[in-house]
Amino acid sequence: MPITAHNLCHEYSPGTPYAIKALKDVSLEIADGEIVGLIGHTGSGKSTLIQHFNGLLKPTSGWIQVQGVNTVGKGVNLRQLRQKVGLVFQYPEHQLFEETVAADVAFGPKNLGLGKDRLEQRVHDALAAVDLDLDEIGHRSPFELSGGQMRRVAIAGVLAMEPEILILDEPTAGLDPRGRNDILSHLRRIHQHRRLTLIIVSHSMDEIAAMVDRIIVMDQGTIHADGSPREIFAQGEDLRAIGLDVPPLTSLMLELQRRGMSVPTDVLTVQEARQALLQSLKGVDGDA
Amino acid sequence: MALFEIKGANFFYPSGEDSEIQALKDVSLTIEEGEFVVIIGHNGSGKSTLAKLLNGLLLPASGQVVVDGKNTADKQHYWPIRQQVGMVFQNPDNQLIATMVEEDVAFGPENLGVPTPDIVKRVEESLRQVDMLSYRRHAPHLLSGGQKQRIAIAGILAMRPRCLVLDEPTAMLDPRGRREVLETVRRLNREESMTVVWITHHMAEAVHADRVLVMEDGSIVMQGTPREVFSKTKLLQSLDLDAPDITRLGQMLAEDGYAISQDVLTVEELAVELCR
Ligand SMILES: Nc1ncnc2c1ncn2[C@@H]1O[C@H](COP(=O)(O)OP(=O)(O)OP(=O)(O)O)[C@@H](O)[C@H]1O
Ligand SMILES: [Mg+2]
Numbered sequence: 001m002p003i004t005a006h007n008l009c010h011e012y013s014p015g016t017p018y019a020i021k022a023l024k025d026v027s028l029e030i031a032d033g034e035i036v037g038l039i040g041h042t043g044s045g046k047s048t049l050i051q052h053f054n055g056l057l058k059p060t061s062g063w064i065q066v067q068g069v070n071t072v073g074k075g076v077n078l079r080q081l082r083q084k085v086g087l088v089f090q091y092p093e094h095q096l097f098e099e100t101v102a103a104d105v106a107f108g109p110k111n112l113g114l115g116k117d118r119l120e121q122r123v124h125d126a127l128a129a130v131d132l133d134l135d136e137i138g139h140r141s142p143f144e145l146s147g148g149q150m151r152r153v154a155i156a157g158v159l160a161m162e163p164e165i166l167i168l169d170e171p172t173a174g175l176d177p178r179g180r181n182d183i184l185s186h187l188r189r190i191h192q193h194r195r196l197t198l199i200i201v202s203h204s205m206d207e208i209a210a211m212v213d214r215i216i217v218m219d220q221g222t223i224h225a226d227g228s229p230r231e232i233f234a235q236g237e238d239l240r241a242i243g244l245d246v247p248p249l250t251s252l253m254l255e256l257q258r259r260g261m262s263v264p265t266d267v268l269t270v271q272e273a274r275q276a277l278l279q280s281l282k283g284v285d286g287d288a
Numbered sequence: 289m290a291l292f293e294i295k296g297a298n299f300f301y302p303s304g305e306d307s308e309i310q311a312l313k314d315v316s317l318t319i320e321e322g323e324f325v326v327i328i329g330h331n332g333s334g335k336s337t338l339a340k341l342l343n344g345l346l347l348p349a350s351g352q353v354v355v356d357g358k359n360t361a362d363k364q365h366y367w368p369i370r371q372q373v374g375m376v377f378q379n380p381d382n383q384l385i386a387t388m389v390e391e392d393v394a395f396g397p398e399n400l401g402v403p404t405p406d407i408v409k410r411v412e413e414s415l416r417q418v419d420m421l422s423y424r425r426h427a428p429h430l431l432s433g434g435q436k437q438r439i440a441i442a443g444i445l446a447m448r449p450r451c452l453v454l455d456e457p458t459a460m461l462d463p464r465g466r467r468e469v470l471e472t473v474r475r476l477n478r479e480e481s482m483t484v485v486w487i488t489h490h491m492a493e494a495v496h497a498d499r500v501l502v503m504e505d506g507s508i509v510m511q512g513t514p515r516e517v518f519s520k521t522k523l524l525q526s527l528d529l530d531a532p533d534i535t536r537l538g539q540m541l542a543e544d545g546y547a548i549s550q551d552v553l554t555v556e557e558l559a560v561e562l563c564r
Binding site: 042043090091093139145146147148149152173174176177178179204206243244245247249251252256259260261270273274277278 | 301331333378430434465467492529536537555
């Protein structure tokens with residue numbers, strides 16, 4: 001079942017001098033099994049929007065329907081919704097609370113009525129997915145880990161729920177380059193196996209561009225652009241205008257265009273940039 | 289005299305009932321006054337632990353850490369070292385406590401017992417240094433992440449430190465915030481010779497450093513200028529680290545037979561080389 005939002009508005013502290021309209025008339029549809037990247041600078045409304053996806057926040061006006069549940073409806077079972085919609089927060093330390101890493105990761109799935117063996121298997125697999133070893137780290141306190149290790153545990157806790165919709169707010173912040181690649185390729189893998197819907201909130205487009213089908217750009221509480229990564233990247237200057245940095249490779253291409261070379265700006269990876277430049281440089285040699 | 293002199297430092301965290309984890313293994317390191325040092329390395333490699341050794345927040349189990357001639361293990365140096373070495377952390381929301389920006393910045397010098405008229409002067413000066421003076425009466429929680437980090441930095445500057453240690457100060461920021469914070473700190477380093485130790489997972493932030501240190505499993509395994517470190521492609525790859533995209537692209541084009549240097553670091557440099 002798709003996620004559908006219709007004229008979704010959200011205002012924080014309504015009726016006070018501090019009132020802030022964080023979302024303004026957002027309408028969108030995310031189909032089952034899509035991988036969507038949500039980008040935008042701080043305060044553009046991304047985090048507010050995703051908290052509507054599992055009913056943590058409710059619209060001030062408009063409505064949203066997730067997995068067939070309209071979260072505004074009376075008597076909605078939010079607990080059930082949250083078992084289907086996993087959300088990894090931006091600050092993982094806010095999500096950790098058990099005494100050991102193993103207990104923390106087991107916390108969510110424990111409520112799903114799994115047998116002991118299956119529960120243990122899930123905890124093991126979820127930790128393995130973030131490159132942590134249950135035997136090595138399971139007995140340690142989550143608060144006595146390095147920053148990046150803590151984030152991995154928080155992600156494992158949500159993976160262990162095996163949600164139908166998985167939403168991650170800046171999943172790679174604080175991870176080393178290997179950890180970033182591992183997490184992203186793991187997400188891609190579980191997406192392929194389970195066809196879950198995957199929504200990744202990120203500041204860095206270059207990181208998610210190669211794995212998402214669609215990028216939604218938010219600015220000032222509205223949807224500023226919505227399209228394939230290539231379509232979005234091609235609008236480099238426009239992104240700069242709303243305070244987003246274009247990735248270094250795009251920025252190189254823009255600079256080369258400015259210097260009169262004919263190169264595309266929608267390159268997503270170092271390899272693609274290399275191919276594009278080889279083409280263009282050969283062309284120049286050919287003319288000479 | 290070097291500002292930091294670390295000799296053979298070992299550090300252990302207790303883990304469970306009767307075991308421990310060695311987070312630093314025989315680390316020796318000298319940092320000169322005015323240097324801009326970037327530390328990179330895997331999760332759990334010991335970067336934050338090393339950072340906490342620099343201002344005596346943690347003490348080595350063996351070996352020593354000497355800051356400006358003062359051993360951090362010596363109790364009488366506890367406060368002077370805290371004042372001289374300021375720390376900025378990842379999460380901007382956990383570092384600001386007051387309801388108004390200028391109160392927050394005044395917090396440090398107040399604790400040091402600086403007289404009130406001087407505090408006012410210091411607050412103004414520090415906010416100007418991070419280009420946030422016009423926000424002095426704003427509420428910190430309504431600022432952007434990058435602005436919050438600059439306020440946290442101002443709070444440290446108000447204590448007149450010799451060194452800033454920043455542990456992933458940009459990890460939670462958007463690109464604009466990242467740029468703001470990096471530029472602010474680079475300016476402090478350039479114009480006021482502030483010594484800077486900057487921890488990051490973003491290779492692009494290491495490009496302007498005087499020296500890059502790579503940590504792995506509690507030890508410093510590589511160090512040199514960014515050009516030196518990032519041109520050692522093989523060694524970096526063996527550590528599962530990568531040079532910045534621009535450097536890698538330059539290296540690939542060099543392999544393809546184009547005359548591009550192995551150590552281009554910035555978009556401008558590569559654009560110039562490509563258009564020659
Ligand atoms: N409070 C603590 N108690 C016990 N062990 C700890 C504690 N903090 C860190 N460690 C362990 O010490 C080692 C070094 O951790 P440290 O935080 O220095 O790494 P780091 O390089 O900063 O990692 P990250 O990139 O994830 O921030 C790791 O094995 C970590 O699990
Ligand atoms: Mg750390």
